[in-house]
Amino acid sequence: MGRYPLVVLPVDDENLENRLAAAVDKKIDMIELRIDQFSSFEKEYVIEKAQLVKNYDLGLIATIRSKEEGGSDIPDKKRLELFEAVAGLSDILDIELSSESINRKVIEIAKDEGKLALVSYHDFERTPSEEEIQAVIDRSVSIGADIVKYAFKVNTTEDISRIMCVTAKNRDKKIVAIGMGELGKITRVAGFFFGSILTYTYIGRSFAPGQIEAGKLIEELEFYGIRS
Numbered sequence: 327m328g329r330y331p332l333v334v335l336p337v338d339d340e341n342l343e344n345r346l347a348a349a350v351d352k353k354i355d356m357i358e359l360r361i362d363q364f365s366s367f368e369k370e371y372v373i374e375k376a377q378l379v380k381n382y383d384l385g386l387i388a389t390i391r392s393k394e395e396g397g398s399d400i401p402d403k404k405r406l407e408l409f410e411a412v413a414g415l416s417d418i419l420d421i422e423l424s425s426e427s428i429n430r431k432v433i434e435i436a437k438d439e440g441k442l443a444l445v446s447y448h449d450f451e452r453t454p455s456e457e458e459i460q461a462v463i464d465r466s467v468s469i470g471a472d473i474v475k476y477a478f479k480v481n482t483t484e485d486i487s488r489i490m491c492v493t494a495k496n497r498d499k500k501i502v503a504i505g506m507g508e509l510g511k512i513t514r515v516a517g518f519f520f521g522s523i524l525t526y527t528y529i530g531r532s533f534a535p536g537q538i539e540a541g542k543l544i545e546e547l548e549f550y551g552i553r554s
Contacts, residue, residue: 331517331522331523331524331547331553332355332385332523333355333544333547334356334357334358334387334526335354335527335528335529335540336526337349337358338360338363338364339375342375342378343378346378346382347382348529349382350382350383352529352540353544354527354540356418356524357384357386357387358387358420359376359379359412360391360397360533361388361389361390361412362390362398363397363398367404369407369408369411372411373412373415376388376412377415380415385417385418386416386417387416387417387418388408388413388416388418388419389420390405390408390409392425395424395447396448396450396534402425402427402428405425405428406435409421409432409435410435413438413439418441418443418444419432419435419442419443419444420446420475421443421445422446423462423469430469433469433470437470442472443473444502445473445474446477447474447476448477449477450479450506451479452478452479452481452485453480453485453488453489454478456488456491459489459492460495462474463476463492467499472500473500473523473524474496474499474501474502475502475503475504475524476489476502476503476504477534478504479506479535480505480506480509480536481509482509485505485510486510489505489513490520491520493517493520493521494520497520501521501523502522502524503517503520504517504522504525506534506535506536507535507536508535510535511538514527514537514538515546515547515552518547518552525547527539527544
């Protein structure tokens with residue numbers, strides 16, 4: 327985890343082995359297993375898929391996104407059970423700031439396993455004010471986040487400035503800053519100059535609006551000297 331920026335590929339369980347091979351080929355650093363998008367939530371099935379990622383020697387972020395923030399309708403009790411099951415195979419556990427009934431417990435699971443806890447926050451409609459973004463960071467840190475991720479819908483160029491400015495002010499922390507949508511694409515490359523440590527990409531099908539395809543993203547990062 328010492329070399330930033332890291333490029334992350336979100337995947338579900340469909341054609342997983344082929345996609346992992348493609349990720350290695352494209353020099354992707356980490357896989358985000360979107361467990362909430364799996365065809366089965368059986369514990370053994372999920373563990374098997376996580377083990378497959380580790381067989382390819384890729385970093386692993388385990389995400390079981392809540393329905394409210396773009397995931398599936400999985401009861402919190404089941405989400406906790408799955409986080410516990412894959413924690414040992416993961417490098418990072420991603421839990422939403424808004425999942426108040428379980429987020430502290432997921433952070434505890436991560437820390438007990440010696441892993442990192444990423445606390446995430448998504449707004450698919452707008453970019454909040456600077457004060458609101460700062461409050462998201464402060465609340466996330468206060469509950470034990472090792473990494474704070476926020477993703478906001480970018481509607482104007484001022485939104486981009488706001489996201490990047492707040493990120494720069496908090497660069498002493500591990501921040502993942504994302505502007506969603508076509509206009510927000512620049513944040514997925516330029517974010518690193520302001521202190522963002524991860525960027526999410528896709529091969530084939532995108533999981534989020536404004537993601538840049540893996541080959542093109544890595545080419546851009548190399549072009550700007552962010553990655554060699």
